[in-house]
Amino acid sequence: MSESVPPVLVFDMFGVIARHQSPESLLAIERAARLSGPRLWRPYWDLRAPYDRGDRSGRDYWRTVARAAETEFGDDQIDELIARDLDSWSEVDDEMVDLVADMSGRTRVALLSNLPADLAAHVERLHRPLLELFEVRAFSCRIGHAKPEAEVYTWCLEQLGVPASDTMFVDDRTENVRAAERLGMAGHLFVSADELRRAIKEPHRATTPRAGG
Structure with missing residues (x-):
């Protein structure tokens, strides 16, 4: 050495x-969420730490994001959000x-x-x-x-x-x-x-x- x-x-x-995350991958998440701007990205980041620590599952994380954004995500939509989120961190x-x-x-x-x-x-x-x-x-x-x-x-x-x-x-x-x-x-x-x-x-x-x- x-x-x-x-x-x-x-x-x-x-x-x-x-x-x-690339701009294209962020756009894919926005399309899956049917949200954009601070309404999506503020809770995406503010609520991320418990997800990172393993305190919260992916489904629970996206449900908390939806509540903070004053909307709801269906189960299929959450599956898509998880997939698009994973894709965004792949390169x-x-x-x-x-x-x-x-x-x-x-x-x-x-x-x-x-x-x-x-x-x-x-x-x-x-x-x-x-x-x-x-x-x-x-x-x-x-x-x-x-x-x-x-x-x-x-x-x-x-x-x-x-x-x-x-x-x-x-x-x-x-x-x-x-x-x-x-x-x-x-x-x-x-x-x-x-x-x-x-x-x-x-x-x-x-x-x-x-x-x-």
């Missing part, structure tokens, strides 16, 4: 290795997949991602070779905690059997990176694969001054 590479690299999935960034594969041959790599049970199963079906690169796969729905809750990071560290100081955590959300740093992990706010490669060579530098996420 190269001395310039951290002993353990812990990656977020969505917004780092996998791409965010990976090939450059980042190559980077993870390269790093897995040089150091230990782990995955720490907020995702509900439906999406975890979908990702495992769709991206099995990618997931097999990770020594530990920490999915919020199976831990019962979600970033930026401290418990999700400590669970991952316990599974790896390493101190926080031996890890670099990579995420595209500022609050998630800062939560990791509060536990003693080196943090990197992801912007691009090239910038991440530079940061990996200098794992102890501060990497979260940029706003956003």
Whole structure:
């Protein structure tokens, strides 16, 4: 292992290795919901955490979204919403997949991602070779905690059997990176694969001054 590479690299999935939802996929969700704009997207995000933690099923999640939007979704409509939602989180960034594969041959790599049970199963079906690169796969729905809750990071560290100081955590959300740093992990706010490669060579530098996420 190269001395310039951290002993353990812990990656977020969505917004780092996998791409965010495309405009086309968001439109497909809107069509299935027969809603658009803040009326749909505000409850979609505001009510997401219990779904990510595994506290709520996909059907229950979409029912709560409907109530918040002051409408109702039928059972078939909910099935369509779940399917379109899963589709929207399906695309990976090939450059980042190559980077993870390269790093897995040089150091230990782990995955720490907020995702509900439906999406975890979908990702495992769709991206099995990618997931097999990770020594530990920490999915919020199976831990019962979600970033930026401290418990999700400590669970991952316990599974790896390493101190926080031996890890670099990579995420595209500022609050998630800062939560990791509060536990003693080196943090990197992801912007691009090239910038991440530079940061990996200098794992102890501060990497979260940029706003956003």
